[in-house]
């Protein structure tokens with residue numbers, strides 16, 4: 001039996017990696033155009049939703065375009081040939097090509113934009129420069145001992161209890177629960193109107209904030225009580241799965257002048273803006289794909305020899321002088337490696353589901369910036 005992959009399936013694969021809920025508030029990520037039920041014949045992955053990438057999708061028989069930058073960002077007040085976004089949207093509609101975008105949510109994800117950039121530069125032992133926090137919640141419920149396993153499993157199936165490479169993580173502590181039901185109650189244990197004491201388990205599991213509602217629903221379904229007692233706590237823990245920018249090390253220290261040449265070659269940059277002393281040795285490197293200027297302080301604090309990102313302001317170079325070497329390698333150039341990361345992720349995950357839908361990286365490079 002041939003399994004059919006729908007736009008919704010691809011949405012789920014992408015969301016499990018880069019959950020839309022971790023995107024910046026003002027961002028607009030997810031399905032931008034199309035019907036989630038559409039059967040996907042082929043996928044084209046590009047950095048930008050441009051006319052060129054939509055046409056390329058069409059010519060390669062792909063009916064789903066996955067991009068990093070969203071097409072619909074500022075409100076589209078009219079659809080006329082005057083705006084590039086309108087023209088792009090019009091071709092999507094006419095050719096029936098769906099568009100899905102993963103933007104800042106992919107920047108914050110492990111294996112996302114900055115990890116892809118670090119890989120192209122040959123960095124090792126790569127980890128987040130700044131880890132996200134307040135991403136997780138702790139859910140605690142009180143359940144009769146004999147039902148603890150069923151409730152914990154239901155919560156785990158809904159996404160609770162994932163820590164690093166482990167799932168179904170929970171903690172259970174035995175204790176005594178007390179309650180007295182009124183006339184309208186229907187107690188699973190004991191009788192209404194009587195003060196009851198029951199051996200219960202305090203069951204605790206961690207959960208990402210955006211899955212809390214689903215987990216509570218699953219918990220209630222599996223729980224024997226008509227009135228389920230539970231607490232949801234906010235956590236201050238730093239996340240292992242989400243963060244901003246990355247830091248890693250070169251296999252061996254290199255002169256800054258040599259590293260500049262390596263960056264130009266690896267990213268195909270037309271020009272680099274940089275500061276630092278050309279003879280200085282660099283090994284610990286912080287990078288952030290796209291506009292990462294705000295992470296300069298973090299890169300210095302992390303003890304990096306060099307920080308590479310894009311869209312740096314003049315003052316960033318002033319601030320960096322004497323503290324850290326700095327490279328502005330271009331927005332498009334520092335984000336382009338994520339296209340390969342998305343292609344690899346989709347191929348791997350779709351194959352795992354037994355599907356062979358072709359996934360292509362876009363051939364056309366449409367960097368709007370030129371250099372002389």
Ligand SMILES: [Zn+2]
Nearest residue numbers: 290291331335
């Ligand atoms: Zn960008």
